[in-house]
Amino acid sequence: MNVKSRIFLLGGWVLIWLLGFFGFNQYQTSRVYKEANYALSNSLPSVVVLDAALLEITKLQLIVCQRVAQSGSGGMSVVMSMITESRTKIDGYLNDYEPLVFNEEDRRLLQEDYQALAEYDDMSGKVLALSNENKSDQAYKLLMSNQRILNEIESLFHKHRDFNINLGKKSAEDGVSMKNNAALLSLLVAAVVLTIPVVVVVLTFPGT
Incomplete structure (x- = not known):
């Protein structure tokens, strides 16, 4: 192998390793961005x-409580209209949540929300x-005897909320960990990239 061929070989090795180093860094950067960005997105x-x-x-x-406190059937249509409007908004919010479902646990929690509602x-x-x-007295007694349902709704939604907060925190922490690991691996790869030309020179030009 003449000198020109050896130089081309050396340049080829360096180019291959530099491209590999660049690709590796791009991959690691993408992973870090994806993990860290979850908390916001x-x-x-x-x-x-x-x-x-x-x-x-x-x-x-x-x-509902205000309606129970009233007497007679007067104003029932207004109350039902307000209830329908409020219930429609709740369904709208939960429908908005559907595309945000992250995993099976998240979906299970959403189903619990629906069931409680x-x-x-x-x-x-x-x-x-x-x-x-x-029958205001009976209505009041029925409402008070089912406080468990009201408490359960609040508890389930807070549980679901905490799930997302913890998921966001974990995602951010994973992003930091990946960033640190990527930095260390980048140094190792850089060391290899710098070492390869020396090895190639030694092997290509023995005795020099």
């Missing part, structure tokens, strides 16, 4: 949606029916 919007839904649920509960709808429907029949 998914976790935070998820918490915002759940908070908005829970706030509207609280509003819905107040409307369905149980509340059934109970509040009975309460409103009694109230509309001017």
Whole structure:
């Protein structure tokens, strides 16, 4: 092998390793960005949606309580209109959450939210029916005896909210860890890249 061929061989080796080094860094950077960006692109919007839904649920509960405190069937149509509007908003928030579902655990928690709301709808429907029949005492007793349902809704939504907060924190921590690992590996790869030409020179030009 003549000198020109040896030089081309040396240049080829250096080019290959430099391209590999560049590709490796791009891959690691992409992973770090993806992990660290989750907290902003998914976790935070998820918490915002759940908070908005829970706030509207609280509003819905107040409307039902106000209706129970009233007497007679007067104003029932207005109350039902307010309840329908509030319930529609809640469904809208939960529909907005669907694209944000991260994994199976997240989906399971969302299903629990839906189930708790369905149980509340059934109970509040009975309460409103009694109230509309001017049976305020019975409506009040039924509402008070089912505080468990109200507490469960709040508990489940807070649990779901905490899940997203913890997921965002873990994602950010994983991003930092990946960044540190990527920096260390980059140094190792750089050391290899710098060593390869020396090895190639020694092997290509023995005795020099």
